[in-house]
Amino acid sequence: MMKLEKYLEVLPKSLWVFACNSGSCNGCDIEIVATISPRYDIERFGMKLVGTPKHADVLLVTGPVTRFMKPKLERIYAQIPDPKVVMVIGNCGCSGDVFYKSYNLVGPVDNVIPVDVYVHGCPPRPEAIIEGAAKAVLKLEEMKKQLLQGAAEAPAVVKAGAE
Amino acid sequence: MASENVSTYKLPIGPVHVGLKEPITAWLDIDGEKIVNATIRPGAIHRGxxxxxxxxxxxxxxxxxxxxxxxxxxxxxxxxxxxxxxxxxxxxxxxxxxxxxxxxxxxxxxxxxxxxxxxxxxxxxxxxxxxxxxxxxxxxxxxxxxxxxxxxxxxxxxxxxxxxxxxxxxxxxxxxxxxxxxxxxxxxxxxxxxxxxxxxxxxxxxxxxxxxxxxxxxxxxxxxxxxxxxxxxxxxxxxxxxxxxxxxxxxxxxxxxxxxxxxxxxxxxxxxxxxxxxxxxxxxxxxxxxxxxxxxxxxxxxxxxxxxxxxxxxxxxxxxxxxxxxxxxxxxxxxxxxxxxAPTYANAVSWPLMFRNNELADAPLIINSVDPCISCMERMLITDRSSDAKQVVSKAELLEKCREKTRRLMQS
Amino acid sequence: MPCRKDYVKESKDPHEVVACITEKFEKDVSIDIFREQKAGIKNETQFYEVWLTITRERFLELIDQLFEFDFLHFHITSGNDDGDVVTLYYHFSLFRVAEQGKRLGMTVGVAVPKEDLVMPSLFDRIPGIEYSEREIREMLGVDFDGLPNKALVFLPEDWDQTIKPWRRDETGPGPEVVRELS
CATH class of the missing domain: 1.10.645.10 (Cytochrome-c3 Hydrogenase, chain B)
Incomplete structure (x- = not known):
């Protein structure tokens, strides 16, 4: 039987992206939409927005995370299969920015889930989002390598589980 | 409305939804494909x-x-x-x-x-x-x-x-x-x-x-x-x-x-x-x-x-x-x-009225039609009240349903 | 109970509206602001805005009087914690579809004493007021008599409902609730 990690080698380099608004002003969200539209056309790199986190490699998070959205964001993060990369789009998700003091915010995003790529700007330009996505690819390849190495170093555990 | 043996299903849309500009939750009571009633629950992006x-x-x-x-x-x-x-x-x-x-x-x-x-x-x-x-x-x-x-x-x-x-x-x-x-x-x-x-x-x-x-x-x-x-x-x-x-x-x-x-x-x-x-x-x-x-x-x-x-x-x-x-x-x-x-605050009050007697496949379109301020529905949960059985329909499936209806119309 | 269901086609002069209200409610009403809104190159008056305060006892009577003029288009309820009282301001529009430049902004202020934080609900007159009344209820702790659905609108389900975010007294959000991000 083939080991599960073996499939990582055939993991495609095109990223599937899931976007979650955790309380942003939509400014970043429409820039994400602009990124997939013909002018910036991120689909030429094989990236596309998907409708469910279970199909995604990358999670885009915007906004400073409200109390209401915190458990939802955690659940979305848990549903994305490993290896995964989290990108924060926009200043308020990165640091809180103008929303620095409130009774209903639990952010910034790295307070709730681990973050790999920060894209700054309020909102960031589509070009900046594409640059962030390029960094996410590098990060994902790194993770893939580590996972494969980890599998090579501890084959006994995996084998026990597989049989 | 549903009689005793015919149950309506309660179906949440949101808070995270690809077609929406704002995370908002809509609870739809559905009878088959028809929406009987709707309840809106805002508050996902209340920042104070x-x-x-x-x-x-x-x-x-x-x-x-x-x-x-x-x-x-x-x-x-x-x-x-x-x-x-x-x-x-x-x-x-x-x-x-x-x-x-x-x-x-x-x-x-x-x-x-x-x-x-x-x-x-x-x-x-x-x-x-x-x-x-x-x-x-x-x-x-x-x-x-x-x-x-x-x-x-x-x-x-x-x-x-x-x-x-x-x-x-x-x-x-x-x-x-x-x-x-x-x-x-x-x-x-x-x-x-x-x-x-x-x-x-x-x-x-x-x-x-x-x-x-x-x-x-x-x-x-x-x-x-x-x-x-x-x-x-x-x-x-x-x-x-x-x-x-x-x-x-x-x-x-x-x-x-x-x-x-x-x-x-x-x-x-x-x-x-x-x-x-x-x-x-x-x-x-x-x-x-x-x-x-x-x-x-x-x-x-x-x-x-x-x-x-x-x-x-x-x-x-x-x-x-x-x-x-x-x-x-x-x-x-x-x-x-x-x-x-904000204008959506007032327009959202009339959402439940717009949903009434429409098909489930039209729900994303209706939500969008008042132009709510984008983010996304991730998945929804269908709960059958009579048996407490849970069936999860993903957001992708709902959008597919909405698009399927277009294809049906194109063939006829 | 007002039976008006549609907007009127003809507007009334704002001075006439104000005179009518002061005549009927006498000392129970006070006109706080009567503002002309100017715009354009010639800086001409475009429309008017009236702010008035009414006692809680005669609030519904005033609303019914305003319904005599036109269907009251509801904008929002704002409010503040003013020490012993919570002041609510209802913002309405009159003559919204009547004629060009004839909209009359009408703000009705009511002081609600803190020992008895209840207001009559306008839900049966203007169903569109629902979210606003629920919001004021969770943010300022003013209860609305006659509002059918009193569920939370903006705060999360696990919110401690004894904390009222907009209040400035001991029921307001303390430092343990307010977070500073970064």
Missing amino acids: IEFMARDRNPIQVISLSERICGICSFSHVTCFVRAVENVADIPVPSRAQYIRALVLELERLHSHILWAGVACYSIGYDSAFHLGMLLREKVMDVLEAFTGNRVNYGMGTVGGVRWDVTSEVDKTVREMVSFYRNEFDAFYDVVTEDPIAKARMRGVGVLTREEAIRYCALGPTARASGIRCDLRWSAPYEAYGDMDIKPIVPQDYYGKAYGDVFDRFLVRVLEVYQSLDIIENVMDGLPEGPLMWEPKLPKLLAHLKKADGMGWGAIEAPRGDDTHVVRLTGGQENVTWWKVR
Whole structure:
């Protein structure tokens, strides 16, 4: 039987992206939409927005995370299969920015889930989002390598589980 | 309604949804494919902005009000500064009034085109969505050339605006107007002439005139129901005082207002043409003069510190009228209290009415039809009350359902 | 109970509206602000705005009087914690679809004493007021008599409902609730 990690080698380099608004002003969200539209056309790199986190490699998070959205964001993060990369789009998700003091915010995003790529700007330009996505690819390849190495170093555990 | 042995299903949509611009939860009671009742639960992105404003002075609140909504950011800024100008009795120079009207109309253009594109996307008409988004980039370029930003322009300030219309900007804006006059017809035709698009939108999500009045619907949602309301007409502000603007209602064009999604589409698309006319008027009538009442910030802040009283700003944002109320207390630097009512706040009240007796496949379209301020539905949970069995339908499946209906119509 | 279901076609002069209200309610009403809104190159008056305060006892009577003029289009309720009282401001529009430039902004202020934080609900007259009344209920703790659905609108389900975010007294959000991001 083939080991599960073996499939990582055939993991495609095109990223599937899931976007979650955790309380942003939509400014970043429409820039994400602009990124997939013909002018910036991120689909030429094989990236596309998907409708469910279970199909995604990358999670885009915007906004400073409200109390209401915190458990939802955690659940979305848990549903994305490993290896995964989290990108924060926009200043308020990165640091809180103008929303620095409130009774209903639990952010910034790295307070709730681990973050790999920060894209700054309020909102960031589509070009900046594409640059962030390029960094996410590098990060994902790194993770893939580590996972494969980890599998090579501890084959006994995996084998026990597989049989 | 369901009898004892026939159960209705309770179906949450949201809070995270690809077709929505704002995380919002809608609980739908469905009987088979039919929606019997709907409950809306907002609150996913309540950031407590009004509470934050208490620690900031009016100039600082401007950047906060700009980030209430990234699509109609300048509308919120204008509304807020108008309220403050009311309290402090600050007259706005006429050139600044015209520039405000210009940016408001540019914003309306990009917002309406974005909405029309997203509406096409939710019925599975992807080519129209991409066409719409491509057309929208033109106005985004103009906004960027003018203000330096694509979104959250940083244009408004108390007593005026911060950037001037230069001869280059004038040229770009006029070029944009003629571009849309030539190109936008194509988009209008591919959607309104398309029998499938019409079949998906006509008769769906109806809000009658009487309901629209009682539930205080606003903007294009109310106008699609036949209410002749437009603050630019009934309570002119800024440069609109010099213009003759007529509210756009479907009965003037098609003889009758149905109040359905198609009418909302029509009103918005026709308003794009109206905005082009207004932009041209603004550019032609642009008076000379200063940009700000008081360009020196410390002096302005000192004046605002002395101001005491309450002000109310109400302007016609792309989605309907936007209301800001501000209270300043003499001797205090900060805003004492501030209340914001974004147009969707009022339009969401009439959502449950629009859902009634519609098919589940139309739900994403109906939610989008009032142009709620984008984010996304991730999955929904179908709970069968009788057996407590749970079946999870993903958001992808619901959108597929919405698109499947289009395919069905195409075959028949 | 007002039976008006549609907007009127003809507007009334704002001075006439105000005179009518002061005549009927005499000392129970006070006109706080009567503002002309100017715009355009000639800086001409475009429309008017009236702010008035009414006692809680005669609030419904005033609303019914306003319904005599036109269907009251509801904008929003704002409010503040003013020490012993919570002041609510109801923002309405009259003559919204009547004629060009005839909209009359009408704000009705009511002081609600803190020992008895109840207001009559306007839900049966204007169903569109629902969210606003629920919001004021969770933010300022003012209860609405006659409002059918009193569920939370903006605050999360696990919110401690004894904390009222907009209040400035001991029921307001303390430092343990307010977070500073970064």
